[in-house]
Amino acid sequence: MTARPKAQPGKRTNDPEGLRKRVLDVAEASLxxxxxxxxxxxxxxAAACVTGGALHHHFPTKKALALAVIEERVAAAVEETWIAPVQAAGSAREGVRSVFEAVTAELEQQGFVRGCPLNNLAHELSLADPDFRTALAGIFSAWRQAIADKVRADQQAGREQDTDPQRFAALAVATYSGAMSMAKTAQDSAVLRDCLSALEQGVSSARAKRRRRVLRRHRPL
Amino acid sequence: MTARPKAQPGKRTNDPEGLRKRVLDVAEASLxxxxxxxxxxxxxxAAACVTGGALHHHFPTKKALALAVIEERVAAAVEETWIAPVQAAGSAREGVRSVFEAVTAELEQQGFVRGCPLNNLAHELSLADPDFRTALAGIFSAWRQAIADKVRADQQAGREQDTDPQRFAALAVATYSGAMSMAKTAQDSAVLRDCLSALEQGVSSARAKRRRRVLRRHRPL
DNA sequence: GACAAAACAGGACAACCGGTCTGTTTATAA
DNA sequence: TTATAAACAGACCGGTTGTCCTGTTTTGTC
Known part of the structure; x- marks a missing residue:
């Protein structure tokens, strides 16, 4: 049984910020x-222990609530789990790798894949409403921008001369999004590791984590 | 105004297969x-010009209808746009490239990004229902399997010795899925081209779409 | 033609949803 | 204290949803 906040009918205390936060917490989780x-x-x-009047006071419509979740929570989640770590990393490539590994490790630990909040909502709402779409597209854009900027910083430090910042960022975000999509569907985070490995070995060269098997014995004529 | 099939109230003709197809057509588009x-x-x-009785006769529940769309239509779409072209291509790498380009060209032509049907439904339904999840996971799996098999065929022909089939397939599918996600959200297919470029140049070297550059000149100290 | 099963028509219904509305309580400022 | 607005309570409503149910028609078979 989950603990319910706010229960005593005895007294009441106005706490607009706290109530708003509670609603956003519950809404974020439910979305x-x-x-x-x-x-x-x-x-x-029911989950937030909030009445209809209070909810309507803070968020006039369901759409307004969802939009607040997107702009305040989803954007913050991307910032926290991706943008900040990448900026703090030694390089763009290293940042992407560390985020992949951190997320994968977290998923394996909790044994359940909830998926990427941004992608989840993007798929459901992008075509449904232009306001949703714009908000979500902005987060995607900032995400890629942060990675691309990091590549440019690397380049100014003399590294990654042959890497196109925009393309690298697009590939990193796309790979992560797609891998999370598969991981969520399969409820198995293994595909994330596969994608990271493939990303790191540059798609073409493998040599791989262990000895690759050669078996170039029988070739079809 | 869209043309409505079936209208004359004069006579009625039983056409179970045709009706079922019409419902699936409409349902596929709507989903x-x-x-x-x-x-x-x-x-x-309304869109299929089908009565409630008829619909219920062929698909007892909404879930059954969606499941039929997934198993018959979505799976077929993946088969048609990805699996078959990859199998028919000269190599796995070439197959992936051609599908990317074909899809991108199609999107640019129609100027509207509807997104990947499989990913769209996967995000919405994977956590909602285990039957949905299983069906969708199977399609993802078949998709990756087809690409991985093609890589193995290449290897038996003496190519792609350094490519891990499973990882390559995971990366290809993830990149495509993620790129489509962003393209749908931004309503701009440009990111697909970025991802394909980054994929082809192996993430590491840029120097444009041809000639890999070696340049292991300056290594970071 | 008789008969049974499949195919279809169409209304009914209960549950639920999101939004609104009115009224009461709490905080703020004069 | 008093007025004023914000914060909250809680009932209410119109509309929609998915499903079910009872009939009627068509089709195939003997």
């Missing part, structure tokens, strides 16, 4: 787990 | 455009 259309305001109200 | 939860059976019935 991540069930998506937009499958999340009902009734469930959210 | 692709609006997703599962935002697609109402009422709209589908």
């Amino acid at each position: 991540q787990a069930r998506g937009y259309h499958a999340s009902s305001l009734g469930d959210l109200m | 692709q455009a609006r997703g599962y939860h935002a697609s109402s059976l009422g709209d589908l019935m």
Whole structure:
């Protein structure tokens, strides 16, 4: 049984910020787990222990609530798990690798793949509403931009001369998004490791983590 | 105004297969455009000119209908646009490239990005229902398998010795899925080209789409 | 033609959803 | 204290959803 915040009917204390935070917490979790259309305001109200009047006071419509989650929570999540670590890393390549590994390790530990919040909502809402689409596209853009900027910083330090910043960033984000999509569907994070390995060995050369098997014995004539 | 099939109330002709096909057509389009939860059976019935009784006769529940779309239509779409072309290509790498280019060209021509049907549904339904998840995971698996098999065929022909089939396939599918996700959100297919370029030049070297450059001149100290 | 099963028509219904509305309580400032 | 607005409570409503149910028609078979 999950602990319910706010219960005593005795007294009441106005706490707009706290209530707003509680609603956003619950909404963020529900949007991540069930998506937009499958999340009902009734469930959210019950989970956050908030009445309809209070909810409507802070978020006039369901769309407004979801938009707030996207702009405040999803964007922050991308910032926290991707942008900041990449900026703090020794290089763009190293940053991407470390985020991949950190996320993979976290997924393996908790044994359940919830998927990328941004991608989850992007797929469901991009075509449904232009406001949603714009907000989500902005987060994707900032994500790629941060990685591309890091590549440019590397280049100014004399490294990564042959790497196109924009393309590298697009590939990193796309690979991560797609890998998380598969991991979520298969409920198995192994594909994330495969993708990271393939990314690192440059798609073409392998030599791989262990000895590759040669077996160039029988070639079809 | 879209043309409505079946209209004359004069006579009626039983056509189970045709009706079923019409429903699946409409359902496939709606699931692709609006997703599962935002697609109402009422709209589908109207669009396909099918009564509730007929719909219920062929598909007892909404879930059964969506499952049929996934197993018959989405799987077929992946087969048609990815698996078959890759198998028919001269090599795995060439196959991946040609599909990327074909899809990109098609998107640029129609000026609208609907996204990948498989990924769209995977994000919305993977966590919602285990039956959905299993069906979608199977398609992802077959997709990767086909690419990996092609790499193995290349290897038996003496090529791609340093490529890990499984990892290459995972990277190809993930990159495509993620790129489509961004393209859909931004309503711009440019990112697909970026990803393909980055994929082809092996992530590490840029110097444009031809000639790999070696230049192991300055190594970071 | 008789009969059974499949194919289809169409209404009914209960549950639910999101939004609105009115009223009450709390905080703020004069 | 008093007025003023923000913060919250809680019931209410119209519309929609997916599903079910009872009939009717068509089709195939003997």
